[in-house]
Amino acid sequence: MTARTLARPAASPARLTAQPAGRVRSALRDPVVTLPLVLSALAWFAVWILMNPAIRFDPAALAAMAWSAMVLAMMVPLALPHVSVFCTRLYRHQRLPAMLSVNGGYILVWVLAGAALVPLVVVGRSVGGLVPVLAWGAALGWTLAVTRAQLLRRCHAVPVAYGQGPRLYRSAFGYGLRLGGLCFAACFPAMAAAMVSGQGPAAMFLLTHVLLTERLSPRPSPRATASALALVAATALIA
Amino acid sequence: MSVRIRESVYSPANAATTLDWYSRAVAAMKNRAVDDPTSWWYWGARHGDPGLTRPANAATYWDQCQHQTWFFLSWHRGFLAAFEATVARAVADLGGPDDWALPYWNYSESLIDNPDARKLPAAFRDRFLADGTDNPLWAPRTTDADGNVGLIDSDVSLDALDETVFTDPAGFAPGFGGPATGFNRFGSQNGRLESTPHNILHVRIGGANGWMSDPDTAAFDPIFWLHHCNIDRLWDEWLVSDDLHLNPSADAWTTDIAFDLHDGDGNPMTFTSGETQDTTTFMHGYKYDSIPVPPFSGPLPPPTEGPTILADLEPELAGATEGPVALGTGDTRAPVRLSTESLSKSFTETALPTPVRVYLRLENVRGSGVPTDYDVLIDLDGDAEAPLAVGTLSTFGVAKASDPDGAHGGSGMTQVFEITHAAERLRLTEADTEAVRVTFRAREHTGQTEAISIPGVAAPRDPGEASVEVGRVAIYFE
Numbered sequence: 001m002t003a004r005t006l007a008r009p010a011a012s013p014a015r016l017t018a019q020p021a022g023r024v025r026s027a028l029r030d031p032v033v034t035l036p037l038v039l040s041a042l043a044w045f046a047v048w049i050l051m052n053p054a055i056r057f058d059p060a061a062l063a064a065m066a067w068s069a070m071v072l073a074m075m076v077p078l079a080l081p082h083v084s085v086f087c088t089r090l091y092r093h094q095r096l097p098a099m100l101s102v103n104g105g106y107i108l109v110w111v112l113a114g115a116a117l118v119p120l121v122v123v124g125r126s127v128g129g130l131v132p133v134l135a136w137g138a139a140l141g142w143t144l145a146v147t148r149a150q151l152l153r154r155c156h157a158v159p160v161a162y163g164q165g166p167r168l169y170r171s172a173f174g175y176g177l178r179l180g181g182l183c184f185a186a187c188f189p190a191m192a193a194a195m196v197s198g199q200g201p202a203a204m205f206l207l208t209h210v211l212l213t214e215r216l217s218p219r220p221s222p223r224a225t226a227s228a229l230a231l232v233a234a235t236a237l238i239a
Numbered sequence: 240m241s242v243r244i245r246e247s248v249y250s251p252a253n254a255a256t257t258l259d260w261y262s263r264a265v266a267a268m269k270n271r272a273v274d275d276p277t278s279w280w281y282w283g284a285r286h287g288d289p290g291l292t293r294p295a296n297a298a299t300y301w302d303q304c305q306h307q308t309w310f311f312l313s314w315h316r317g318f319l320a321a322f323e324a325t326v327a328r329a330v331a332d333l334g335g336p337d338d339w340a341l342p343y344w345n346y347s348e349s350l351i352d353n354p355d356a357r358k359l360p361a362a363f364r365d366r367f368l369a370d371g372t373d374n375p376l377w378a379p380r381t382t383d384a385d386g387n388v389g390l391i392d393s394d395v396s397l398d399a400l401d402e403t404v405f406t407d408p409a410g411f412a413p414g415f416g417g418p419a420t421g422f423n424r425f426g427s428q429n430g431r432l433e434s435t436p437h438n439i440l441h442v443r444i445g446g447a448n449g450w451m452s453d454p455d456t457a458a459f460d461p462i463f464w465l466h467h468c469n470i471d472r473l474w475d476e477w478l479v480s481d482d483l484h485l486n487p488s489a490d491a492w493t494t495d496i497a498f499d500l501h502d503g504d505g506n507p508m509t510f511t512s513g514e515t516q517d518t519t520t521f522m523h524g525y526k527y528d529s530i531p532v533p534p535f536s537g538p539l540p541p542p543t544e545g546p547t548i549l550a551d552l553e554p555e556l557a558g559a560t561e562g563p564v565a566l567g568t569g570d571t572r573a574p575v576r577l578s579t580e581s582l583s584k585s586f587t588e589t590a591l592p593t594p595v596r597v598y599l600r601l602e603n604v605r606g607s608g609v610p611t612d613y614d615v616l617i618d619l620d621g622d623a624e625a626p627l628a629v630g631t632l633s634t635f636g637v638a639k640a641s642d643p644d645g646a647h648g649g650s651g652m653t654q655v656f657e658i659t660h661a662a663e664r665l666r667l668t669e670a671d672t673e674a675v676r677v678t679f680r681a682r683e684h685t686g687q688t689e690a691i692s693i694p695g696v697a698a699p700r701d702p703g704e705a706s707v708e709v710g711r712v713a714i715y716f717e
Contacts, residue, residue: 089602089713091556091578150644157648160602160711162561218421218496 032087032099036076043072048201067118071110074191074208078215079106079179085158086175090168098161098172105176106183113184117192124196132197136233139193143226151186152220155179187211190229197236206232242524243323243340245472248360248465249353250342250528257342258362258376264329264339265461266375273695276300276501277325279459280695285318285500286463287455290696299499304454306636307427307652308420309406309487312474313512314498315467320515320522322464324503327523340525343468347395347436357395358386359444363462378460379691381446381684389684393614393631394439399431400477406430406487411554411715412598413655415477415484422496425454425639426647429654432477437470438633442612446684447705450693452609454636459693472527475518478534486516554598554717557667558675563603566613566707571679573712574620577667596717597662598655599629599677603710605651606637610705613679617658619665620674627664630656632679634707651710658714667714677712 046069049055050062057065083102087095124131142148161171194207210228214220246252271278274294284291286304293301305314323341330339348356363376364386382388402415410418417430429438445452450460457463478484487493493513502508502522515521517535526533558577565571599617612633616626632654643649667675 088553089556089711153646154643154648156646157643157650159650160559160713162559162711218491220421 030084030095032084032095033080035096035099036080036083036103040073040076043069043076044201044205047073047204051200063118063122064115067114068111070191070204071107071114074204074211075110075183075187076103076107077208078183078187078211079103081215082155082158082179083176086161086172090161094164094168097169101169101172102176102179105173105178106180107176109177109180109184113188117188118195121192121195125198132193132237135189135193135196136229136237139189140226140229140233142189143229144222148186149220149222151182152214155182155186155215193233194236197233199236203232203236206235241338242519242526243327243338244528245340245468245525246342246528247348248342248344249348249355255362257339258360260330260333260335260339261326261342261461262362262375263333263335264326267329267333268325269375269694276505277328277503280693281501282322282325283456283459283693286458287453289453289455289459289693291693292695300501302424303498304458305423305498306425306433306454307417307429307640308423309414309417309430309492310420310423310496310498310512311417311430311433312471313492313515316471316474316515316518316521317498317500317510319464319467319471320518320525321500321502321508323525324523325501325505328503341468342465343472343527344462344465345469345472345529346390346440347397355386357388357390359388359462360465361386376461378450378462379689380444380449380451380460380462382444388443389682390440390443393435393628394443395436397436397473399435400473400480402431402477403481403483405485406492409553411655411717412596412657416474416486419487419489419491421646423646425636425642426645426650426652427640429633429652432470432473434633434654435631437466438635439612439631440466441635442609442633443684445609447609447611448690452635454639456693472529475527475530475534479530479532487512554596554715557597557714557716559711559713560709564679564709564712566610566679566681566709568681570681571613573677573679573709575675575677575712575714577675577714595659596657597659597667598715598717599658600656600713600715601632601654601709601711602713603651604632604634604637604654604707605641605649605710606634606705606707607641608638608703608705610634610637610707611684612682613707614682615656616678616680617661617665618676618678620676626676626678627661629658629661630654631682632709637707662714675714679709 047066050066050069055062079102083099083106086102087099090098124135159175161168161175163171190207190211194203199207210225210232213228214225217224246257248258265279268277268279268282271280273280273291275281280291281300284297284301288297288301303314304318305311319341326341327337327339331337344360346357350356359380359382364382364384365374366377368374380388399415404414405416406419407414413428413431413434415431417433418428420427441457442452444460444462445457450456451463478486494511497509497511500508500510510521518525518533519535558575560573560575564573599615601615612631614628615630615632616628618624618626637652639645640647640652641649665675
């Protein structure tokens with residue numbers, strides 16, 4: 001068998017002219033990216049419906065559904081940059097199931113942790129008074145904490161995966177659990193504060209924007225994030 | 240005032256004079272207080288703090304070096320220019336010339352033209368001067384008496400200058416200048432120039448105990464500045480060597496991040512990567528004797544970059560190790576199984592009919608201490624041919640990249656080698672080869688130096704036991 005010639009272009013025109021706009025368009029054709037985004041969009045629609053005061057439903061079931069929808073709407077996009085890096089290191093046929101495995105672990109952490117803590121949020125909301133102010137104060141204080149900055153940096157650690165089949169997907173699920181744990185610890189106080197102060201979908205969308213901006217910032221600044229959160233808090237408390 | 244001219248340290252014209260004034264200025268700067276922004280100690284800590292008493296503004300100005308990022312070259316250019324201004328002010332205050340400029344150490348120069356090119360310049364070698372006083376230019380290094388640090392041709396290879404792009408748009412290949420990132424001290428992927436010769440020189444000179452091999456002590460060694468001056472010169476060499484060699488035009492590189500420094504007088508200043516492009520107008524202005532007409536691309540094109548989620552041109556995994564690979568002191572071999580089944584399912588159906596590039600990617604390289612470098616070779620498992628050398632895995636900064644509190648949570652660094660020609664020789668793309676063997680061959684240091692602490696630091700740093708682990712060895716086709 002003769003060796004196939006591998007052409008090595010001196011300057012690949014495709015490489016030189018590839019632009020990020022085209023890269024984003026290309027990424028949007030990749031189900032590893034589009035599926036979570038579509039899921040998030042649908043969840044935002046569900047959040048909008050479930051938070052409508054006109055909805056009459058069992059309060060506990062409604063809270064559970066609203067929480068699950070909020071996790072899907074707000075948190076899946078936050079994890080997307082990390083999950084996509086993890087998946088692009090795999091064989092193409094492994095990427096979609098791996099993405100589902102990572103997100104499965106990630107969402108499971110949020111849903112289970114929420115099941116334990118959301119009742120406290122509901123109680124806090126029913127008490128009212130200074131509770132929303134205290135909740136936002138705690139969220140702002142946590143945003144400025146060194147520990148939270150460390151948690152966010154650890155969110156950036158994307159592991160490599162090995163092997164094929166169940167071994168690979170177990171590893172991906174484990175990565176999702178770890179990422180979910182870090183993310184929950186970093187972001188739950190802000191989410192809880194928004195819930196305690198009875199915020200609707202618009203405020204939740206704004207909060208997601210603040211958290212996503214922080215994740216994508218070239219030089220994250222806790223002060224900048226806290227300032228943005230303070231604006232969200234002021235809006236929530238005045239409203 | 241006209242721009243300063245940076246000349247080779249081996250230039251016969253004025254190198255001795257330049258180094259003599261450098262030595263006197265360094266001595267003067269070493270006598271300044273740690274919290275003086277013009278002191279030697281403050282300058283070194285800007286790159287990395289080894290444990291000095293931190294001034295109130297340390298959070299803004301210390302530990303700022305940029306590595307494994309597209310800011311590597313521009314940040315070090317600003318760092319170098321402001322340092323040059325500080326030294327030049329000290330030289331002028333000592334009665335020296337008012338146009339003093341940093342010399343560069345061109346260790347890649349042909350040995351026919353300069354037999355001493357790979358040797359540490361003589362002024363830096365001896366611990367004591369003829370009069371018995373300390374040599375201000377000395378620092379603990381691994382050199383022998385003749386200034387040899389064990390550099391071989393491949394250590395000072397300029398293959399990086401053949402790279403076509405500054406930053407790979409796909410975010411996969413190393414590119415000349417490194418990957419697009421935010422503010423990034425360590426923990427990503429080395430650009431080609433940063434990898435070789437930059438990283439290799441650091442570890443070769445510093446060895447196990449010297450200052451150059453640790454990012455937190457490197458800039459305290461006076462040779463650091465001549466080494467980086469040469470790296471800065473090679474950036475300009477790359478730009479002038481081909482019209483297609485361009486700096487990034489995106490706002491994310493040119494303007495979005497401003498770096499903090501002090502100028503030659505110790506006044507706070509900021510600079511962006513875009514401002515460093517024209518060396519004749521950046522700060523006091525300078526150019527290199529080897530590049531009479533410095534590159535400048537003129538007005539910047541409109542910004543085009545935006546948030547990046549995934550790349551367009553995306554190499555595909557062809558095979559990988561089944562687990563991490565711990566590197567030892569001799570040869571460490573890692574079998575990589577190529578998945579022809581996977582390739583037939585994905586690559587051949589969705590991408591180009593044949594790969595045009597093949598990459599060896601060492602992912603999530605983590606480590607501790609100050610490990611040595613490793614030559615990387617590939618061959619087919621079981622064949623009788625000698626393995627093919629594909630490059631050197633330099634461990635400079637690996638401990639920083641492994642810090643869980645680092646920018647990337649301690650996931651280590653990534654080193655990518657394009658192995659297209661080796662793959663062709665080994666027929667890796669014939670889809671009938673399943674077992675590739677990657678060998679990591681530990682490099683030995685030329686000599687050892689005693690551990691000496693930075694003045695002001697209580698004791699020599701104990702970097703801990705040296706270890707390196709490659710998270711995954713993978714081969715990708717593009």
